Amino acid sequence: MTQHPFPGRRFAGFLFDMDGTILNSIVAAERVWGAWARRQGLDVDSFLPTIHGMRAVETMRRVGVPEDVLEAEIAALVQAEIDDVEGIVEIAGAAIFLKSLPPERWAIVTSAPRALAERRLAVAGLPVPALMVTGEDVANGKPAPDCFLLGAERLGQSIQDCLIFEDAPAGIRAAEAAGGAVLVIDATHGHPMDTPHPRVSGYEALAVSTAPDGTMEIVAAD
Template sequence: MSFPAAKSLLLPQNAYSAFLFDMDGTILNSIAAAERVWGRWAAAQGLDVEAFLPTMHGKRGVDTITALNLPGVDPLVEAEKILRGEIEDVEGVVPIPGAVEFLSALPPERWAIVTSSPIDLAKRRLRAAGIPEPRHMVTAEDVTIGKPNPQGYILGSERLGARPSEVLVFEDVLAGIQAGEAAGADVVVITATHSHEIETGHPRIPGYLDVIPHVGEDGRLSVRLRA
């Protein structure tokens, strides 16, 4: 995969009270592991695996299964089975290049993860990728409706003591982008794991190798090009 030169990156131009990060595809890459587990499940259900897999990223498992409306399938039971499989299979889960350094440079009280993954899976994948657990994290158990509903990003903002309008959301998939938009936050799209470009008017960066977080004299956060 080829990335644009640093000078062509589209960076957020504002400064923020806090940063909120999606997890899978945004700070770590778990695509191979997730698609192995979900692919086996989809095949067992008689689904078109190739058509199904792109639809399950960025959402809670129970929401994905519920939306399929499969006869005789209990979404809660099946989501639990898939969760166990995902916790066991973290082969190939790696950080997005530069993500560990970028996160480590942020004040710990000023950023959080907002993920559609359940807490046990989130912790397992963070460990596998070598990313320390943040002080604040919103997971599937913390919301009643998952992305693209904005509930998670609103809650993440509250936990950091910020209004959503003062927050920058880092996302990689449409459901998460829509959740950030609906919360009233600014969004930057991470394209590191994209095989097809997402149509978006939001700023976008391929990863974190060419950018650094900046903390202003007023304490507000921004994203700048690495010198």
């Protein structure tokens, strides 16, 4: 585990994925998606690992949901996720870490729709940022880089000056394609991830030093 992932490097903005990165929603998400997969006649065990970090539209298209019922299927799935939030918790230290950041310097960039994102953040006790890019804001979801590029643009920063916090392979690929630095949060990983990027298991050992110009450096927590 890397405790000091970018020593001496300052960033103009932080972009955070949500599920698996600042909160753990795996149990709830897999309950809902597992029930949906069984109704579709899919092999649940092989299907569930493919849902993380992706929008519902890409996931459903990948398994062949017809276009004429796709919108209704997505709406029903999202409502089920909004209704089922049991077991959703913050990643260790995330709330304190996020609240320590300059509000104009960070954003959440998630594949979830806004209503679901706001519901899960509230349940986990995490702040809703001034800026949040959701799956509804882009034409192409992760692993396309669109969401992170939009997040940096809305922060008014170059993506090359941003640090992207991610956990899922699709999100990591999106971050790489966008051109930002990547910090992998592996708190929810059941197995070691092969990644060239620095990794941390949570935020408890991390703090942020903010310079007068607003740039941020990750440092060790006191």
